[in-house]
Amino acid sequence: MDRTYPVESLTDLGSQALQAVDVPVDEARLTAEALVEADRRGIASHGLLRLPLYVAAIRAGGIRPRPELRWIRTQGATAVLDADSGLGQVAMAAATDRVADLAAEHGAGVVAVQHSTHYGAGAYWTDRLAARGMIGVVTSTTGPSVTPFGGVEKILGTNPLTLAAPSSDGAALTADMATSAGAYGKVVAARNEGREIPAGWAVDATGRPTTDAESALAGALLPFGGPKGSAIAVLLEAFSASLTTANYAFQTEDIWANNASQMNTGHLVLALDTAAFTSREHTEHRVAELQQRIRGAAAPGQQAFAPGDLEHANTGRNRETVPLASSTVGQLEDLLGSLGLPDDLIPDPAD
Incomplete structure (x- = not known):
């Protein structure tokens, strides 16, 4: 079940998580604002769901924090x-x-x-x-x-x-x-939340149509x-x-x-x-x-x-609050723990 959280607090969370892996303040704030704005638009596939991926890629060298x-x-x-x-x-x-x-x-x-x-x-x-x-x-x-x-x-x-x-x-x-037919991030979100994806979005590794998100990720989107x-x-x-x-x-x-x-x-x-x-x-x-x-x-x-x-x-x-899936909140909690940041950066739900 989605619950709503204050926009400003979520933006601060994203910014601090990125700063913790050496992204400069202004660039961290910009990136966090863009992610939260996607959640505000209702495009959760491009919102804070992506933050743990960005941080992992920065830590591993796939993304440079100070390009x-x-x-x-x-x-x-x-x-x-x-x-x-x-x-x-x-x-x-x-x-x-x-x-x-x-x-x-x-x-x-x-x-x-x-x-x-x-x-x-x-x-x-x-x-x-x-x-x-x-x-x-x-x-x-x-x-x-x-x-x-x-x-x-x-x-x-x-x-x-x-x-x-x-x-x-x-x-x-x-x-x-x-x-x-469907955004890759939406398929990832469906897998994380245990949901099926719509018919016509993907095929499995053998080329057969599938509504199973895990099989779609192993196969290909259409x-x-x-x-x-x-x-x-x-x-x-x-x-x-x-x-x-x-x-x-x-x-x-x-x-x-x-x-x-x-x-x-x-x-x-x-x-x-x-x-x-x-x-x-x-x-x-x-x-x-x-x-x-x-x-x-x-x-x-x-x-x-x-x-x-x-x-x-x-x-x-x-405008003031934004809904987040419980799976995304759980990933953000894990992210903060891995960075040694306080878990109270995740605000109390507004609803």
């Missing part, structure tokens, strides 16, 4: 960032700031990132771009977990895709999704949308890795499997400055018009949602 980020190439509206195997959140903070500056100067900006790691929920980064009046696109490689349509071998990652447009409605129009979704996942793999020296998923050993693996994850971040086209106000009002029309398309007695509406509603509902 030396380097801009290794700049040309016009483009740039390439080497993240030195640091936390993906640290790399993406630099990448989104740079791409927004490039877009403000040139009308559009593109940043490719190599030698990075998992960056959390993509909407956290496109929100930063939307707040500056930018249309944002973010994608990434991951560890191998997905087989292409018709396959059984893990060739692709979950290859997340996040798209966002700023809106005068108050919340960006946002789609944040894995290109697998792309969404059959051959069409598989094609999109393949192209996102190419976009995220081929512009740099980043690894493809099939070249990667995931830190879930080996905490010492330096995954060399690749990200691609694109931004369009709406002011370079008509005006920021024009685009934001046009996007809001579309959102409102989508919501108004519901059948009688039903409700229609524009992309991002449910996550924005969760964020508003979880």
Whole structure:
């Protein structure tokens, strides 16, 4: 059963856990805020569930706590960032700031990132771009977990895709999704909580469909949308890795499997400055018009949602407190013990 905990206390817990393994204060706070924000959105697969993994990877050498980020190439509206195997959140903070500056100067900006790691929920980064009046696109490689349509071998990652447009409605129009039928973190969460996963998400090691989370992790996830979704996942793999020296998923050993693996994850971040086209106000009002029309398309007695509406509603509902699964709380308790941190960093439930 999920119980709710204060947002600020959970953010402090995450920050102190990362500082305990030598992550600088500002970077630890940024990463903790991004994880807790995912929980607030209702995306527990990318929230504090990931914190023990990050800490284990830092301790084992898979993630460097104090990376030396380097801009290794700049040309016009483009740039390439080497993240030195640091936390993906640290790399993406630099990448989104740079791409927004490039877009403000040139009308559009593109940043490719190599030698990075998992960056959390993509909407956290496109929100930063939307707040500056930018249309944002973010994608990434991951560890191998997905087989292409018709396959059984893990060739692709979950290859997340996040798209966002700023809106005068108050919340960006946002789609944040894995290109697998289900997110890898959701399968991990299902295994941890003893739940089955939906049919159509995965095959076992022999290629047979399965709803058992453990068998899915031993087998492979499936792309969404059959051959069409598989094609999109393949192209996102190419976009995220081929512009740099980043690894493809099939070249990667995931830190879930080996905490010492330096995954060399690749990200691609694109931004369009709406002011370079008509005006920021024009685009934001046009996007809001579309959102409102989508919501108004519901059948009688039903409700229609524009992309991002449910996550924005969760964020508003979880403004002060956030629900955590008991399995995640147990893992956080174990983590604090392993770091020699006081267990009272886990606050009393608010409910």
